[in-house]
Amino acid sequence: MQVLPTYEDVAAAARRIEGHAHRTPVLRSRTADEELGAQVFFKAENLQRMGAFKFRGAFNALSRFDAAQRKAGVVAYSSGNHAQAIALSARLLGIPATIVMPQDAPAAKVAATRGYGGKVVTYDRYTEDREAIGRKLAEEGGLTLIPPYDHPDVIAGQGTAAKELFDETGPLDALFVCLGGGGLLSGSALAARALSPGCAIYGVEPEAGNDGQQSFRSGAIVHIDTPKTIADGAQTQHLGNYTFDIIRRDVDDVLTVSDAQLVDEMRFFATRMKIVVEPTGCLGFAAARAMRAQLQGKRVGVIISGGNVDMERFCALLA
Amino acid sequence: MQVLPTYEDVAAAARRIEGHAHRTPVLRSRTADEELGAQVFFKAENLQRMGAFKFRGAFNALSRFDAAQRKAGVVAYSSGNHAQAIALSARLLGIPATIVMPQDAPAAKVAATRGYGGKVVTYDRYTEDREAIGRKLAEEGGLTLIPPYDHPDVIAGQGTAAKELFDETGPLDALFVCLGGGGLLSGSALAARALSPGCAIYGVEPEAGNDGQQSFRSGAIVHIDTPKTIADGAQTQHLGNYTFDIIRRDVDDVLTVSDAQLVDEMRFFATRMKIVVEPTGCLGFAAARAMRAQLQGKRVGVIISGGNVDMERFCALLA
Numbered sequence: 001m002q003v004l005p006t007y008e009d010v011a012a013a014a015r016r017i018e019g020h021a022h023r024t025p026v027l028r029s030r031t032a033d034e035e036l037g038a039q040v041f042f043k044a045e046n047l048q049r050m051g052a053f054k055f056r057g058a059f060n061a062l063s064r065f066d067a068a069q070r071k072a073g074v075v076a077y078s079s080g081n082h083a084q085a086i087a088l089s090a091r092l093l094g095i096p097a098t099i100v101m102p103q104d105a106p107a108a109k110v111a112a113t114r115g116y117g118g119k120v121v122t123y124d125r126y127t128e129d130r131e132a133i134g135r136k137l138a139e140e141g142g143l144t145l146i147p148p149y150d151h152p153d154v155i156a157g158q159g160t161a162a163k164e165l166f167d168e169t170g171p172l173d174a175l176f177v178c179l180g181g182g183g184l185l186s187g188s189a190l191a192a193r194a195l196s197p198g199c200a201i202y203g204v205e206p207e208a209g210n211d212g213q214q215s216f217r218s219g220a221i222v223h224i225d226t227p228k229t230i231a232d233g234a235q236t237q238h239l240g241n242y243t244f245d246i247i248r249r250d251v252d253d254v255l256t257v258s259d260a261q262l263v264d265e266m267r268f269f270a271t272r273m274k275i276v277v278e279p280t281g282c283l284g285f286a287a288a289r290a291m292r293a294q295l296q297g298k299r300v301g302v303i304i305s306g307g308n309v310d311m312e313r314f315c316a317l318l319a
Numbered sequence: 320m321q322v323l324p325t326y327e328d329v330a331a332a333a334r335r336i337e338g339h340a341h342r343t344p345v346l347r348s349r350t351a352d353e354e355l356g357a358q359v360f361f362k363a364e365n366l367q368r369m370g371a372f373k374f375r376g377a378f379n380a381l382s383r384f385d386a387a388q389r390k391a392g393v394v395a396y397s398s399g400n401h402a403q404a405i406a407l408s409a410r411l412l413g414i415p416a417t418i419v420m421p422q423d424a425p426a427a428k429v430a431a432t433r434g435y436g437g438k439v440v441t442y443d444r445y446t447e448d449r450e451a452i453g454r455k456l457a458e459e460g461g462l463t464l465i466p467p468y469d470h471p472d473v474i475a476g477q478g479t480a481a482k483e484l485f486d487e488t489g490p491l492d493a494l495f496v497c498l499g500g501g502g503l504l505s506g507s508a509l510a511a512r513a514l515s516p517g518c519a520i521y522g523v524e525p526e527a528g529n530d531g532q533q534s535f536r537s538g539a540i541v542h543i544d545t546p547k548t549i550a551d552g553a554q555t556q557h558l559g560n561y562t563f564d565i566i567r568r569d570v571d572d573v574l575t576v577s578d579a580q581l582v583d584e585m586r587f588f589a590t591r592m593k594i595v596v597e598p599t600g601c602l603g604f605a606a607a608r609a610m611r612a613q614l615q616g617k618r619v620g621v622i623i624s625g626g627n628v629d630m631e632r633f634c635a636l637l638a
Binding site for chain 2: 022027275
């Protein structure tokens with residue numbers, strides 16, 4: 001029986017990341033309020049270090065390493081934000097980091113990871129298994145593997161974003177959080193249950209990648225093929241064991257939105273709120289807008305998960 | 320002899336706008352710090368209501384109306400952010416607003432001004448004089464004219480952005496502020512001289528529109544033709560009487576940057592800091608970057624004035 005992280009772990013993570021992670025602003029928009037008929041509070045994790053909430057969980061996990069772990073180092077496999085979050089956190093804490101990335105990962109991401117001081121090990125994504133490579137590096141070199149979402153310290157770290165939101169706004173009626181592997185959603189749920197017990201908590205996925213919704217509604221983790229969606233941060237194929245147990249216990253429902261809705265919200269954020277949000281970061285607000293009939297007069301939290309979209313793609317999507 | 324506004328006026332304005340204007344966040348960027356070799360504090364007025372600092376001065380000026388002025392209403396002439404700032408502030412304060420705009424003003428701006436409840440009076444910019452129309456409306460209807468920058472209450476209101484910055488960061492070594500008509504720069508200078516006396520204050524203009532630099536260095540207000548620059552918020556032809564006197568007294572120098580530098584910083588803000596900044600809003604940071612050799616190890620403030628650029632233009636500039 002696995003021991004799930006609790007709100008106390010979120011609070012401890014908040015103390016560990018203080019002064020290292022940005023305390024991101026809670027943004028308001030008169031237009032958003034009018035369009036939804038509600039008060040909307042946006043937690044802007046696109047303004048977090050590295051442009052996404054992932055830094056919180058990575059830094060928290062690495063902060064808990066003991067002396068032997070720190071010396072041997074950390075290994076992570078990721079082609080996205082988790083890799084950079086681990087590499088940056090490791091550099092700040094003086095821990096060697098090895099990141100397993102596909103050979104054909106975007107050069108900019110490889111460069112960014114190396115720029116943070118991470119050692120990059122590449123693999124062929126068609127013939128090799130990144131998890132096996134990660135495990136092998138961990139076993140042979142004594143490195144500690146930190147997975148992208150299914151880890152108590154990662155979940156507790158991600159929960160600090162919602163904790164900061166509630167600390168600033170007080171209790172809310174509803175909270176909308178994007179859902180990929182479930183690290184952010186399960187951490188947010190821990191914070192919400194403690195700080196705003198009456199708050200309805202919604203996870204939001206892209207329509208094409210609704211494994212979380214299927215899992216939530218069926219009561220067992222459902223695996224799907226890598227979904228086709230512009231929300232690249234939510235292209236995970238299944239929830240984790242920890243994240244699923246917390247989501248099943250604490251989340252009210254899992255909703256889905258279309259890619260077209262995500263593009264509409266990217267445009268809204270850029271034109272009305274002057275912020276760059278990646279498609280995955282638009283999931284929460286897109287679902288809140290779709291539910292606006294039920295949110296009249298309510299106080300609504302939305303977590304904007306990140307802003308890592310290159311400008312060429314951003315402009316192509318908005319064109 | 321005109322009586323210049325003081326820091327006490329800025330502090331009073333801060334009390335008036337509290338709860339009405341957003342207290343915008345001060346953003347940090349590790350990349351900006353590394354590239355400049357300095358600690359850079361960005362006051363993000365692109366995240367202000369209506370997307371620009373202009374709301375501060377307009378709301379402050381209208382808050383000071385007496386009962387007769389409130390009843391008769393306000394008139395302003397502007398094709399840009401000042402019009403919307405006056406219209407929105409007037410609506411919030413229950414004051415009728417008339418905005419004089421050119422017949423060929425962008426439909427979106429006219430609609431936005433009307434959306435805030437403002438009455439729009441149009442004129443032909445080739446045959447009619449907007450100042451004369453504004454004065455006539457003021458005289459005939461008893462309306463109070465609020466000019467876009469050369470007014471003590473407007474200047475004091477704009478100074479609240481820098482006041483909030485210093486309240487959060489403590490004293491800084493240098494402050495970079497964009498310069499059009501001088502409302503933001505002169506207000507910022509009042510705040511800086513009171514809260515951070517040793518801070519060097521720089522106004523920054525587009526190269527093509529360096530009337531402020533010419534004025535500052537010659538000691539008299541220089542008029543120029545409407546300059547050709549992408550920094551549309553700094554296309555003013557001359558400083559005001561109040562703003563010039565404060566700038567001459569309190570500002571250390573006026574610098575210029577090229578349009579190409581502004582585009583580079585728009586890209587930096589979007590890709591690294593995940594915020595949309597209009598060309599004028601990039602003036603301060605572009606100048607700070609150009610001066611980086613002299614800023615090593617320093618604590619540097621940059622005011623980002625606004626984010627009102629439509630996405631089509633934004634993407635065209637970044638392409």
